[in-house]
Amino acid sequence: MKIHIVLVALLSSSFLFAQNTITAKGKVLEQGTNYPLEYATVSFVDPAGKTVEGGITDMDGNFAIEIPAGTYTVKYEFISYKTIEKPNQNLQSNTTLPTVYLSLDSESLDEVVVRAETTEVQVRLDKKVYNIGKDLTTSGATVSDALNNVPSVTVDVEGAIALRGNENVRILINGKPSAIAGFGSTDALRQLPAEAIERVEVITSPSARYDAEGTAGILNIILKKEKTLGLNGSVQVNLGVPLSSGITGNINVRTDKFNIFNTTGIRYRESPGNALFETQYLNANASNPLVIEDRDYDRLNRGFNTNLGIEYFLTENSSITASGFLRLGDDEDLTTNLTSEFDAANALAVMRSRIETETEEDTSLQFSLNYVNNFSDDGHKLTIDLQAEDDRETETSLIDEFNTFPATALLPSEFITQKEDQNEYLVQADYVLPIGENAQFEAGYRGTFEKTTTDYLLTEQLETGGPFIRNDSLSNVFVYEENVNALYTQYGNKFGKFSFLLGLRLEDTQLIGNVTGEDITTNDDFDVNFDNSYTELFPTVNLVYELGERENVTLGYNRRINRPRGFFVNPFPSRSSEANVFQGNPSLRPAFANAFDLGYLKRWQKLTLTSSIYYQRETDAFERVSEDTGEVTSNGVPIIRTIPINLATNERYGFEAGILYNPAKWLRLNGSFNLFRFKTEGFFNGVDYGTVNNSWFARGSSKVTLPSKIDWQTTAFYRGPRNDAQSETEGILSINLAFSKDIMDENATIGFNVSDLFNSRKRITHTETDSFISDSEFQWRERQFNLTFTYRFNQKKQRQRGGRDNGDFEDDGDFGGS
Structure with a gap:
């Protein structure tokens, strides 16, 4: 009988624990531009000041973090941005928190510029994304010249583009084949200014969404389009x-x-x-x-x-x-x-x-x-x-x-x-x-x-x-x-x-x-x-x-x-x-x-x-x-x-x-x-x-x-x-x-x-x-x-x-x- 009571108690406590674990979701964006802030930190701090759980945002600025039900101060942090705290958040069930907008910290602005002038890399399931920062050597150059500065990519003396030494690479513009990239030729890329590029995606293991064309993989060139009001x-x-x-x-x-x-x-x-x-x-x-x-x-x-x-x-x-x-x-x-x-x-x-x-x-x-x-x-x-x-x-x-x-x-x-x-x-x-x-x-x-x-x-x-x-x-x-x-x-x-x-x-x-x-x-x-x-x-x-x-x-x-x-x-x-x-x-x-x-x-x-x-x-x-x-x-x-x-x-x-x-x-x-x-x-x-x-x-x-x-x-x-x-x-x-x-x-x-x-x-x-x-x-x-x-x-x-x-x-x- 005592064994049964113990088992029931254990099962009940497990059930109650499962019931008291919830998921808090939300999104973190940059103030003014609505850019998603990837790798922003989201922390849940209990009334005693202890951080119970935390996580980071994905490439879209989204987060989903499992926490015990309770009342928390939710803290949002990102390097060179002002930290925002939302106190007394009573979270008793699965909750989607309001979108949070972080603004630049003027005292850290110099550091932001330093980060911005560096080529950054993001690794995703099927690609590497290179955000081309302020690359001085491509100023006044062409898209073809800029590609020669992207890791894994080479552009030979005649303009032929290769990925990991293989010239059978598919060139896409904004995810689609385009006249901008030329038809079976890369000559057109020598006519476009490098300043038009926002980022380059090096897709060496393309998912099923992309064309199967190109045994070396795909280069997807994303052109700039300003979002500021x-x-x-x-x-x-x-x-x-x-x-x-x-x-x-x-x-x-x-x-x-x-x-x-x-x-x-x-x-x-x-x-x-x-x-x-x-x-x-x-x-x-x-x-x-x-x-x-x-x-x-x-x-x-x-x-x-x-x-x-x-x-x-x-x-x-x-x-x-x-x-x-x-x-x-x-x-x-x-x-x-x-x-x-x-x-x-x-x-x-x-x-x-x-x-x-x-x-x-x-x-x-x-x-x-x-x-x-x-x-x-x-x-x-x-x-x-x-x-x-x-x-x-x-x-x-x-x-x-x-x-x-x-x-x-x-x-x-x-x-x-x-x-x-x-x-x-x-x-x-x-x-x-x-x-x-x-x-x-x-x-x-x-x-x-x-x-x-x-x-x-x-x-x-x-x-x-x-x-x-x-x-x-x-x-x-x-x-x-x-x-x-x-x-x-x-x-x-x-x-x-x-x-x-x-x-x-x-x-x-x-x-x-x-x-x-x-x-x-x-x-x-x-x-x-x-x-x-x-x-x-x-x-x-x-x-x-x-x-x-x-x-x-x-x-x-x-x-x-x-x-x-x-x-x-x-x-x-x-x-x-x-x-x-x-x-x-x-x-x-x-x-x-x-x-x-x-x-x-x-x-x-x-x-x-x-x-x-x-x-x-x-x-x-x-x-x-x-x-x-x-x-x-x-x-x-x-x-x-x-x-x-x-x-x-x-x-x-x-x-x-x-x-x-x-x-x-x-x-x-x-x-x-x-x-x-x-x-x-x-x-x-x-x-x-x-x-x-x-x-x-x-x-x-x-x-x-x-x-x-x-x-x-x-x-x-x-x-x-x-x-x-x-x-x-x-x-x-x-x-x-x-x-x-x-x-x-x-x-x-x-x-x-x-x-x-x-x-x-x-x-x-x-x-x-x-x-x-x-x-x-x-x-x-x-x-x-x-x-x-x-x-x-x-x-x-x-x-x-x-x-x-x-x-x-x-x-x-x-x-x-x-």
């Missing part, structure tokens, strides 16, 4: 050497019912470059086995871009945003190629000059409509997006060639006109449903429908000074369509310190290619007309375990796809010189990859460490190979063709680490290191292209505040030697230097920076095949000096804290937090 904005003017100039204006009007925003920029930029190619032909039929090409590039880029949008708040929880983007480009490039040919006795046999004058006119127009309905504060949400884009590009190239040794003689010229028209439509819907305290369900649809028409016309002189005649064997119209319909669903939950997000994405893809031309019916190597369709499933798994409030471990798995772009499947060659051509491969199949990522994050008071180990296995991986076609130019030079092919497998694995360290108010340091190994296996035309590539890259940045509040920043980047199946490339070192000072009561800033201080950003490559050996040195753009002036009106000095825009797709509700 009233009229505010900024203007930046820059002038540089070699001659470059630009002006960018940003204006925002915000009321309780609508938000109008516009960013407009004009750019003029000269970008001189150079290259040297030395090719030794091993073919006994080559009349002159040694050919040296010395090239000079004089590029002139003129551009205009504007983005105008209005967000209208239908209700307190819903809004609709309409925006339009226009980009105009007018470029002129002059390439002078001096070719020297040497005979078997190494004596100069022929010298000729090839001058290519190229003009390019671009027009990109994009309209988008976004609807957001936040049904409740706990993340119940519906988002619908519609987007239409039109991109037109016209290139003309006049190629004049003449011998200068042993005698001067004018050679026949050729004139090339290429017109590319691209239309793309996007339809997307995402639905998020919270389930209970910690669980969340999500589902959505995305359809992208893209059509590209490339009209290539080659006319040439059959004899010097003669009329230009159409080359019917090369002139063609290539139409390429890519249609992708996708459905996805994902579910996430959190149990104590463990969180997970499981997803599955279904994508149905159709790739259609069609070539028309007067003399084009078949091709010996390819079927120039094709219609390929396939349906695939792409699972994703993302896990987080919190070792502490500022320490966690993440594990991610996802399956990805690399679809061949139009340039890679267009069967008709483009020529960088008469003897070097690139030809697409219509038989190229998509590549598939399985990727794993194990990450670790630790935050101290002044130091943040991020690190990860990753592995990826890709089948049917793309590889560019160069081979002797067996044909020669009219001057007897063998023609080398570069073509993309599917190799059997490509394994990639590596380690990366990043450190953000602020030891003092006057000194800020950050650095990152990435070591990787690629192993490729496969044969093509009987040749083994298997190779192992060990490489690494590192970057470091220091920022020092000098007397008179002058900021001095130095950024260094080194990319280690690397190799592929045929080539070895030497390491590249580049250093950027910048100075900045606030003037006019901190409403304006004047800055000066040097890009590539030692003029060392050059790609030096050695290539060996059975038919030729080649050495090359290429510099896309020479050292640049730049002076900038920025004026801000009705706008605080920019503080990056990773606030969210209603129209963005970067959040994952409760499962985006670390």
Whole structure:
């Protein structure tokens, strides 16, 4: 009987204890801007002054803390903000506390500025978010330049963007494919000012919400959109050497019912470059086995871009945003190629000059409509997006060639006109449903429908000074369509310190290619007309375990796809010189990859460490190979063709680490290191292209505040030697230097920076095949000096804290937090 009484007492006390444990929820925002304050501390203090329980806010400023029922003083704290205390809060049941707004502590304002001028990192279930602070080296630079300062990302001398050394990376703008980022090209990112970026999301383990495209992962560029009430904005003017100039204006009007925003920029930029190619032909039929090409590039880029949008708040929880983007480009490039040919006795046999004058006119127009309905504060949400884009590009190239040794003689010229028209439509819907305290369900649809028409016309002189005649064997119209319909669903939950997000994405893809031309019916190597369709499933798994409030471990798995772009499947060659051509491969199949990522994050008071180990296995991986076609130019030079092919497998694995360290108010340091190994296996035309590539890259940045509040920043980047199946490339070192000072009561800033201080950003490559050996040195753009002036009106000095825009797709509700 006594035993029964004891058991009943124990059960009753357990029941009463469970009944007396409640959950207190709420939100912490910044006063005036409504920015969510992540990592704000919320404490519950009993009448005796003892802190009973506490916690921190997530990326949305939300908190949910279990406490015993009782009466408390609730204390809200955040570094450099005034602490708020709410006494005598009688909490007897699950309660949602009123939203609390913290204001800046004027005595700590200097510390806030220090935090704001540092690149901050946030780790979420499927991404790392880098809030680009006041990076002086990118002042007056482009978006492409700014990306080169983001950990895990590299931008090579030609502007190709890679993630962890892999160039198959998907570029999104505000979570969606966009004309702003270019269509299968990153050229447009060189035309946009870096000042337009709010933050960059490095998504190495994308959740099911995102496109499965991009075996390396996704870079999501979030553009600025001011949230402050009233009229505010900024203007930046820059002038540089070699001659470059630009002006960018940003204006925002915000009321309780609508938000109008516009960013407009004009750019003029000269970008001189150079290259040297030395090719030794091993073919006994080559009349002159040694050919040296010395090239000079004089590029002139003129551009205009504007983005105008209005967000209208239908209700307190819903809004609709309409925006339009226009980009105009007018470029002129002059390439002078001096070719020297040497005979078997190494004596100069022929010298000729090839001058290519190229003009390019671009027009990109994009309209988008976004609807957001936040049904409740706990993340119940519906988002619908519609987007239409039109991109037109016209290139003309006049190629004049003449011998200068042993005698001067004018050679026949050729004139090339290429017109590319691209239309793309996007339809997307995402639905998020919270389930209970910690669980969340999500589902959505995305359809992208893209059509590209490339009209290539080659006319040439059959004899010097003669009329230009159409080359019917090369002139063609290539139409390429890519249609992708996708459905996805994902579910996430959190149990104590463990969180997970499981997803599955279904994508149905159709790739259609069609070539028309007067003399084009078949091709010996390819079927120039094709219609390929396939349906695939792409699972994703993302896990987080919190070792502490500022320490966690993440594990991610996802399956990805690399679809061949139009340039890679267009069967008709483009020529960088008469003897070097690139030809697409219509038989190229998509590549598939399985990727794993194990990450670790630790935050101290002044130091943040991020690190990860990753592995990826890709089948049917793309590889560019160069081979002797067996044909020669009219001057007897063998023609080398570069073509993309599917190799059997490509394994990639590596380690990366990043450190953000602020030891003092006057000194800020950050650095990152990435070591990787690629192993490729496969044969093509009987040749083994298997190779192992060990490489690494590192970057470091220091920022020092000098007397008179002058900021001095130095950024260094080194990319280690690397190799592929045929080539070895030497390491590249580049250093950027910048100075900045606030003037006019901190409403304006004047800055000066040097890009590539030692003029060392050059790609030096050695290539060996059975038919030729080649050495090359290429510099896309020479050292640049730049002076900038920025004026801000009705706008605080920019503080990056990773606030969210209603129209963005970067959040994952409760499962985006670390």
